[in-house]
Amino acid sequence: MARSNGRRTPRQDRARATVDAVIEAAARILIDDGYDRLTTNRAAERAGVSIGTLYQYFGNKEAIVEALVQRIADERISAFGDTLRALAEQDLPLHEAVEVLLDGTLAAMRVRPELSRRLLLEAPRGGRLDLEHAWVARCIELVRAVMYRRRDRFREGDVELMASVAVTGAFAVLQDAAAHRPELLEGDVLRDELTLLASRYLSPE
């Protein structure tokens, strides 16, 4: 768990506790006050840690958020479970495969919903602070692999592009729901709509 910059890496338990406290304090501040109210000073204060200590592990605000994003991503991967592996190994029909993938994703998105929402809405996009970016890239990779393996089940065309379009589109709808209509993530409605969206788009005929 190396810090991004040349900062110290915690070796003892109390140091790990310190780092943990800072990250969780940042999470609380994000939820309570928003992204631009998050500062290194405030995070240190809320964590009950000296500002000097904080700067031993994090070079700036971005480094803290990056660690937080990384943590959430890890938690989501746990929530996702073995879906990825299962998908990659089995040979489900298109419709079912998409459904499974979306179910896993929905489960992952239910992790720390309020925090995710804040990050989604307020953190800079497209960089290491973008919670969804790594996730989307991972899914595109997966879909692409499946498509190469079973071309017969998909429409002809640019595989890279198709995978990217399908995943990006579906994810955007999920993110939009997470940000503006969280209740939609609960039922199966959205899952079914997006299954249709992606599977129809990718299917031959």
Add this chain to the structure above:
Amino acid sequence: MARSNGRRTPRQDRARATVDAVIEAAARILIDDGYDRLTTNRAAERAGVSIGTLYQYFGNKEAIVEALVQRIADERISAFGDTLRALAEQDLPLHEAVEVLLDGTLAAMRVRPELSRRLLLEAPRGGRLDLEHAWVARCIELVRAVMYRRRDRFREGDVELMASVAVTGAFAVLQDAAAHRPELLEGDVLRDELTLLASRYLSPE
């Protein structure tokens, strides 16, 4: 063109020129230095205008960005031309209608691409500073209207949801392209893919 807060509205030409200079200076700063390097002081300096003058028209940085976003939105609507009206009045088959809508949108997205990219990537989402928000809402509204009018041409289901999913998904792909692969906006490839995505999703059968 009322400012959001209780600030002065320009009445004379030189005042309008001042406001214009500030907005365009903000645009330049966004492109050159990024969103968080944009401050009221810097915008005033680059505009060749006193900070006091700036504060007569804009209460804060957000107000400037809001005016800029509004300006770009207007320019895009011009670029979009009469596509909207044409679509609403004609009765094109689903596939063609989607194609026309996407063509108009692509034209609109070619306005101030670098600036749009910066705003897309760095400005807070989901509020009045979100360049895409108003646009997406407008398109959803349009699609919904068409769907209500010609239900026979669409799959059965929750019209609101379907319109929202189709437009949100397609737009996200466009935005992603605008942010990370601008060259994709040039050809017809993306247009064709997204036409497929949306029309297959919405079509009966």
Add this chain to the structure above:
DNA sequence: TCCAGATATGAGCGTTTGCTCGGGTCCGGC
């Protein structure tokens, strides 16, 4: 021509933010 109101100026105050540094305390191996 004159003047009321519109516009412009910029020094500078109060605050926030990022970050350092000199100095302590605690832990674990020997």
Add this chain to the structure above:
DNA sequence: GCCGGACCCGAGCAAACGCTCATATCTGGA
């Protein structure tokens, strides 16, 4: 028990920022 290194502390400085206000200048209509 000793000691080196890991860890923690927090006053406080420099820079950046938001914003005001007293003052000066310009413009268009009467």
